[in-house]
Amino acid sequence: MNSKNSHKNISRLEGCTVIGALTVTSFVTDAATIVHGPAGCAHQSASMIQSAMLYNECYDIPEIFTSDMSEEEIIFGGEERLKETIRETVTDGRYRAIFVIGTCISDTIGDDIETVCKNASAEYNIPIIPIDASGFLGGSFEKGFISAIRGVTELIPPRRTEADAPEAPAEPEHKTVNIIAEKNLEYEVDENFAEIKRLLSLLGADVNTRIARRTTVADIARFNNAALNIIRDDPTGAISAHIKSVSDIPVIGAFPTGLSGTIEFLKDAGRLMNLDEAVIDAAVSSELKNQEEMLKRFADLKGKKVSFDLFGFQKSDSAFLDEIAERAGLKIDVDGPAIMIPFYTPIGTAGVKQMLVQWRRFINGRR
Amino acid sequence: MKQIALYGKGGIGKSTTSANLSAALSEKNLSIMQIGCDPKHDSTRMLMGGRWIPTVLDTIRDKGEEINADEIVFAGYNNIRCVEAGGPEPGVGCAGRGIIATFQLLEKLDALYGDVIVYDVLGDVVCGGFAMPMREGYAREVYLVTSGDFMALYAANNISKAIARLSNRSRNFCSLGGVICNSQNIEGELELVSEFAQKINSQLIGFIPRSQIVRVAEVNKKTVLEYAPESEQAGIYRTIADRIMQNSPDVSKKPTPLTMDELEELAQKHIKA
Numbered sequence: 001m002n003s004k005n006s007h008k009n010i011s012r013l014e015g016c017t018v019i020g021a022l023t024v025t026s027f028v029t030d031a032a033t034i035v036h037g038p039a040g041c042a043h044q045s046a047s048m049i050q051s052a053m054l055y056n057e058c059y060d061i062p063e064i065f066t067s068d069m070s071e072e073e074i075i076f077g078g079e080e081r082l083k084e085t086i087r088e089t090v091t092d093g094r095y096r097a098i099f100v101i102g103t104c105i106s107d108t109i110g111d112d113i114e115t116v117c118k119n120a121s122a123e124y125n126i127p128i129i130p131i132d133a134s135g136f137l138g139g140s141f142e143k144g145f146i147s148a149i150r151g152v153t154e155l156i157p158p159r160r161t162e163a164d165a166p167e168a169p170a171e172p173e174h175k176t177v178n179i180i181a182e183k184n185l186e187y188e189v190d191e192n193f194a195e196i197k198r199l200l201s202l203l204g205a206d207v208n209t210r211i212a213r214r215t216t217v218a219d220i221a222r223f224n225n226a227a228l229n230i231i232r233d234d235p236t237g238a239i240s241a242h243i244k245s246v247s248d249i250p251v252i253g254a255f256p257t258g259l260s261g262t263i264e265f266l267k268d269a270g271r272l273m274n275l276d277e278a279v280i281d282a283a284v285s286s287e288l289k290n291q292e293e294m295l296k297r298f299a300d301l302k303g304k305k306v307s308f309d310l311f312g313f314q315k316s317d318s319a320f321l322d323e324i325a326e327r328a329g330l331k332i333d334v335d336g337p338a339i340m341i342p343f344y345t346p347i348g349t350a351g352v353k354q355m356l357v358q359w360r361r362f363i364n365g366r367r
Numbered sequence: 368m369k370q371i372a373l374y375g376k377g378g379i380g381k382s383t384t385s386a387n388l389s390a391a392l393s394e395k396n397l398s399i400m401q402i403g404c405d406p407k408h409d410s411t412r413m414l415m416g417g418r419w420i421p422t423v424l425d426t427i428r429d430k431g432e433e434i435n436a437d438e439i440v441f442a443g444y445n446n447i448r449c450v451e452a453g454g455p456e457p458g459v460g461c462a463g464r465g466i467i468a469t470f471q472l473l474e475k476l477d478a479l480y481g482d483v484i485v486y487d488v489l490g491d492v493v494c495g496g497f498a499m500p501m502r503e504g505y506a507r508e509v510y511l512v513t514s515g516d517f518m519a520l521y522a523a524n525n526i527s528k529a530i531a532r533l534s535n536r537s538r539n540f541c542s543l544g545g546v547i548c549n550s551q552n553i554e555g556e557l558e559l560v561s562e563f564a565q566k567i568n569s570q571l572i573g574f575i576p577r578s579q580i581v582r583v584a585e586v587n588k589k590t591v592l593e594y595a596p597e598s599e600q601a602g603i604y605r606t607i608a609d610r611i612m613q614n615s616p617d618v619s620k621k622p623t624p625l626t627m628d629e630l631e632e633l634a635q636k637h638i639k640a
Binding site: 071072073074075076077078079108109110111 | 468
């Protein structure tokens, strides 16, 4: 039982590995995902994803299939059934890649999904990528999510070597950036992306490809064109470590939070992309001005009292809340109305603005 | 209906013993059914004149579950009804689940009947699936087949642990019927296996001496009872069959498996240079 996490690890309570994996793979729009297990594994996951997406007003229909294992496959092994399902999916003709997600039962009986995928990939000449997601081995939503990020990055072409391209490609006019591991079920996913895109535009840079958010297989093939990789967030460091192992492109490990955090992000991103200091300085001063303008809109909050309800979470991250309060002229006081902080910290200056709107509601609600 | 299961270490002679006991029981004008619960599906071959009958799981795989009893139950020597559960190819799937599916299908087809049903179960109790015959009230009496060989006793002791564990369940139907010694001509074997049976709170049901006639019958694709009905060996199987028919073990009597140290001590006491 070596692979099982301790009971203290609450991440195990976060749900099924298969769902975590599907929130990534089903956002590669021209790929199909086969869940290799009983039909219920796919049904349960697909319904949860779709209801979460509808709640977020996101009307994409995930391309999810099941190998529909039954008792016969459990007894005799499910590899033949999986081969058949892959064949049916490939024959459909719409898909440029297929992901195969294993389940608890397929791993219990030891189906060799990797070999089935490898052989089918050679036979049909499209990428067929296995993703490990057997939750009983100690997985959770998070583990499936990371496994799927690994799986999707297999679509990145191998790094160019000098033998392939003796001359370095010409520097593109505009630098581009890959956005990695966005949380597709997060309510603010599009707002957060828009904010990152806005910040990058201050540096004259644009987005190259997203791993994975309404991304095509061809988009992923362009991965190596980027000058920078930015990860949504990566508390365990597992995603950064993986991205560094498949790409030489420099990495920023998280989207920026807070006012000074956003400024630091601009500086880091500019330097990692080797931009001229003048370009970076211009971006920074433009954003500082933007932040001042934004804070002016909350002048009515000056001198009011607030306290933060951290629920015991994110203690180490709370410094950015103090900073926002201070810059907005609020007084942190235990007698002030308790402001519940959002589960996911808001991204960039736009996130701070949205948070201040909420704070205002809390503060004025006390009147 | 008496339902018995033979468990024991792989290669100890469970199938040979089962087939000969079934043959001996069939002479008593009883309706006998023998179910081989081993993916190797070689339990009933001697009863079928050397024929490898189609296994239940192969038949399910070929035809689905809409099958008739006569496609999986075959009449062998003295009309003994023979079934082989079968299993997946070695190294894939889950054979334990296959055993469960076989029993469920036999029940659905009303094929589980007779005066005596003999379950011949592979090797050790490897997982929940292979404990199925004793778990869900199919086999009511378990007979451990062993020799004086230490590893055979070790396996038998492990199976007695499984029975002891099952007897703690609220609905337990299974008890340890006794120990059958299938001799390997080891010095002190009878005493060793007798004492082992006693120590695990059971009894020695029979001692089958090693005999060339068993091999000869086997290569002639017959049980000893069919090939040499007048032989001494045939008489021994008949005696054990009688004892099993007279035996009605108490379900509340739990086996007392030995610790490893106790088992080693016991073997050292009887097996000496």
